[in-house]
Amino acid sequence: MDIHEYQAKEILAGCGVKTADGGLAYSPEQAVQRAMDIGGNVWVVKAQIHSGARGKAGGIKICKTHDEVEAAAEELLGKRLVTRQTGPAGKVCYRLYVEAGANIAKELYFCFLVDRESERIVMVGSAQGGMEIEELAENNPEAITRIYIEPAVGLQAFQAREMAFALGIPASMLSAAVKTIKGCYRALRDNDASMLEINPLVITAGDELIALDAKMAFDDNALFRQQKISELRDKTQEDPREMAAADRGLSYVGLDGDIGCMINGAGLAMATMDMIKLAGGEPANFLDVGGGASPERTEKAFRLVLADEGVKAMLVNIFAGINRCDWIAEGVVEAVKKIDLKIPLIVRLSGTNVEEGRKIIAASGLPIMTADTLAEAAEKAVRARNEMVAAAQGEN
Numbered sequence: 009m010d011i012h013e014y015q016a017k018e019i020l021a022g023c024g025v026k027t028a029d030g031g032l033a034y035s036p037e038q039a040v041q042r043a044m045d046i047g048g049n050v051w052v053v054k055a056q057i058h059s060g061a062r063g064k065a066g067g068i069k070i071c072k073t074h075d076e077v078e079a080a081a082e083e084l085l086g087k088r089l090v091t092r093q094t095g096p097a098g099k100v101c102y103r104l105y106v107e108a109g110a111n112i113a114k115e116l117y118f119c120f121l122v123d124r125e126s127e128r129i130v131m132v133g134s135a136q137g138g139m140e141i142e143e144l145a146e147n148n149p150e151a152i153t154r155i156y157i158e159p160a161v162g163l164q165a166f167q168a169r170e171m172a173f174a175l176g177i178p179a180s181m182l183s184a185a186v187k188t189i190k191g192c193y194r195a196l197r198d199n200d201a202s203m204l205e206i207n208p209l210v211i212t213a214g215d216e217l218i219a220l221d222a223k224m225a226f227d228d229n230a231l232f233r234q235q236k237i238s239e240l241r242d243k244t245q246e247d248p249r250e251m252a253a254a255d256r257g258l259s260y261v262g263l264d265g266d267i268g269c270m271i272n273g274a275g276l277a278m279a280t281m282d283m284i285k286l287a288g289g290e291p292a293n294f295l296d297v298g299g300g301a302s303p304e305r306t307e308k309a310f311r312l313v314l315a316d317e318g319v320k321a322m323l324v325n326i327f328a329g330i331n332r333c334d335w336i337a338e339g340v341v342e343a344v345k346k347i348d349l350k351i352p353l354i355v356r357l358s359g360t361n362v363e364e365g366r367k368i369i370a371a372s373g374l375p376i377m378t379a380d381t382l383a384e385a386a387e388k389a390v391r392a393r394n395e396m397v398a399a400a401q402g403e404n
Contacts, residue, residue, distance in 0.1 A: 117136065200231075
């Protein structure tokens with residue numbers, strides 16, 4: 009789960025990390041009031057969306073008068089920002105963060121994240137802040153410092169000092185740098201975050217170390233013990249398909265294709281999507297209904313896939329071990345009966361109670377195509393999809 013910049017800064021401030029004065033605004037009038045509350049003569053109006061590279065998309069405006077603040081807010085509120093991270097669909101800005109301008113002397117990059125390969129937390133930093141880490145890694149990888157932290161031991165003071173020196177922070181600011189780095193680590197650890205990125209972390213002309221931006225992502229599996237964090241979720245920034253699936257306890261990832269998939273088991277789901285691609289099609293989603301899917305859970309998953317209006321055909325592929333094919337068949341039949349199904353449906357069952365499952369589908373009398381193998385199921389799904397597209401084109 010991702011959160012907004014202003015939310016991440018509230019967490020960091022609670023851990024002793026210095027941030028610039030700022031306030032949230034939902035209207036141009038509120039934005040001006042926040043600027044007046046902050047004071048000064050330079051403000052930064054920032055679109056709050058779940059994406060980096062907002063500046064390149066025009067989502068960050070530097071203002072020197074209250075009229076400029078109002079104009080920036082009017083432009084950004086309701087605007088769809090498209091970045092490399094959002095994809096072509098972009099994300100709509102519904103709230104703004106108005107922040108005091110900073111007299112920047114130097115920009116740095118700083119990040120903590122969970123490195124699954126080493127099974128440790130890695131601290132990443134660079135003296136070249138203000139640019140995307142992907143670009144930096146590609147163009148100047150030597151400028152990036154990585155320090156691995158053993159979770160059982162935690163961040164050590166010498167590691168924080170090592171990173172501070174790598175970032176080029178002056179010796180006179182070493183104490184403040186160590187405090188900031190430790191505060192960031194505490195924010196990551198105590199809140200079950202999987203990533204914390206500050207880009208840029210700036211040194212001001214007054215020798216202050218300030219987190220000028222902040223981005224945090226959290227482990228969804230730990231939200232049950234992080235109630236305050238889970239309440240920060242902003243559903244307007246999420247794929248509505250993935251949001252609906254998460255609310256129902258289903259593992260779903262939306263894709264750009266038009267062949268819907270309902271499968272049990274992540275590995276089988278990946279293999280099924282590969283087979284669809286091999287057959288010349290494009291999967292519309294990744295959906296794992298899990299190993300103990302009941303008929304009711306199956307029906308929910310079925311409806312979730314069909315809620316995507318771009319789906320032209322649907323493939324159900326179940327290998328039942330813990331699960332049972334008759335349960336899946338009952339759920340599919342009930343869903344088809346309740347839904348006015350207008351697209352082809354291909355079902356492939358294998359494993360526990362497979363014969364009973366096939367009998368339930370055959371006895372239903374519904375227009376459901378069946379397949380014995382995954383390759384056959386994928387080929388039928390792609391063929392059915394192509395026929396649907398051709399028929400639609402013929403009507404037009």
